[in-house]
Amino acid sequence: MYYRAPEKAVCADVIPFYENGEFKLFYLRDYRDISVHGEGCPWCLLTSSDLVHFHDHGPVLLRGGKEEQDLYVFTGCCIRAGEEYMIFYTGHNPHLREKGLPEQKILRATSRDLLHWEKDRDFVFAAPDWLEMHDFRDPFVFYDEERKEYCMLIAGRLKNGDPSSARGVTLLACSPDLTHWEVEKEPFYAPHAYFTHECPDLFRIGDWWYLVFSEFTDRIVTTYRMSRSPFGPWVSPKINSFDGHAFYAAKSASDGKRRILFGWNCIKQDERDDAPWQWGGTIIPHEIVQQPDGTLAVKCPQEVAAQYPDRLPVAAGRTMGSVSYEDGKYLLGGEGKSLCMLGAMPENGKIELSFTASDDCGDFGLLLRADAGVDAYYAVRFEPRFNRLAMDIQPRADNTRHTQVDVERWCPVVPGEKNKLLILFEGSVLEVYVNDKVAMSARMFDRREGDFGIFTHNTSVCFEEIGLYRQEEER
Structure with a gap:
């Protein structure tokens, strides 16, 4: 595409x-x-x-x-x-x-x-x-x-x-x-x-x-x-x-x-x-x-x-920290790190979800193409205290550097307000859109498969309306 x-x-x-x-x-x-x-x-x-x-x-x-x-x-x-x-x-x-x-x-x-x-x-x-x-x-x-x-x-x-x-x-x-x-x-x-x-x-x-x-x-x-x-x-x-x-x-x-x-x-x-x-x-x-x-x-x-009409099942798999689910909503967070893996990603596809942050502390977001141990992955990370949206990669290429954010964008997140997130991925291409206002382009070269999930770190966030889609020709 x-x-x-x-x-x-x-x-x-x-x-x-x-x-x-x-x-x-x-x-x-x-x-x-x-x-x-x-x-x-x-x-x-x-x-x-x-x-x-x-x-x-x-x-x-x-x-x-x-x-x-x-x-x-x-x-x-x-x-x-x-x-x-x-x-x-x-x-x-x-x-x-x-x-x-x-x-x-x-x-x-x-x-x-x-x-x-x-x-x-x-x-x-x-x-x-x-x-x-x-x-x-x-x-x-x-x-x-x-x-x-x-x-x-x-x-x-x-x-x-x-x-x-x-x-x-x-x-x-x-x-x-x-x-x-x-x-x-x-x-x-x-x-x-x-x-x-x-x-x-x-x-x-x-x-x-x-x-x-x-x-x-x-x-x-x-x-x-x-x-x-x-x-x-x-x-x-x-x-x-x-x-x-x-x-x-x-x-x-x-x-x-x-x-x-x-x-x-x-x-x-x-x-x-x-x-x-x-x-x-x-x-x-x-x-x-x-x-x-x-x-x-x-x-x-x-x-x-609209090019990703084939909806795939999403279900909680591996979890860590504080994770609860009720009425289609995942509530993650508190002190420390929490995560919930939600399923395998297709090679080309789309993720849609909504999220509401409880405060502007800590950070949260999505893990993409994660391995089974969640040691290697890409992260689309929101940092409300900095008004920042970032693309991060684990493991670090150089652990002596204090930051290795690959791409970043200004993106305010107001506590208590619902936000819409759209992620498109095709091969190594990654496109992130927030609230039909903010765009962030990135790349994912090394890892071409894996699971996706949601995470929080020192904050609480409600994730809902989560959808995973692929192109019809992948069937």
């Missing part, structure tokens, strides 16, 4: 476009095998009418040669321009830097059908001399009705200023005809905080405009800013991200009724739990939900959650 490129390849940045009832998802394919596929990265096209079933048309915007600007066809945008489609993209070639030439320039291609693209060899848009020439990428083009001109957001860097890690800016370029572009000297957004602002995206919902970009300087997340105007001033809300650092480079598209955010759930080196995170992975859709105050949250798209 969640899409990853074939063989060893991974999906990197997604460039979403919606037309005629279908999401058309261009994505960067990293082959991960230069010896077989050679160097470079093309754009592939993935189409879906339901966010569940995908058709990969393969490479459509091809990479150039080792001496060409677009050896790596990096992120950009797709627009409709009259009778044709137009892609503005980043031509990236690290070998050119070695020759003193710009590593990145913005290039263009056109098509009549989205499948066959012709590169415009006469169109080359390079950074002006007051910007760093090697970081000029990820164009996002839109038409501004008030200005009566085309606008392009660009991820760039100022040439001067300390610290150098904070020179990242979102730039604005304007054009009357999609061919002649001029970069405005005043940055579109310059918070003096990040190395660069990758994959800019801009959209409007109601009275609010939203600027979305991804940063790897501070938290490695896709973040957003808000404004009443498409040109700012931009304000960062208290919670300004959609997911954690295992969901990156996200951009969005609307089907006219809702807006879907597409990012990639990154893999790890050699696909091991204790290894470093890497670039690219599996495409994940989140549905953006505007809150009453204008801030944004995300939830699981309904058609994705």
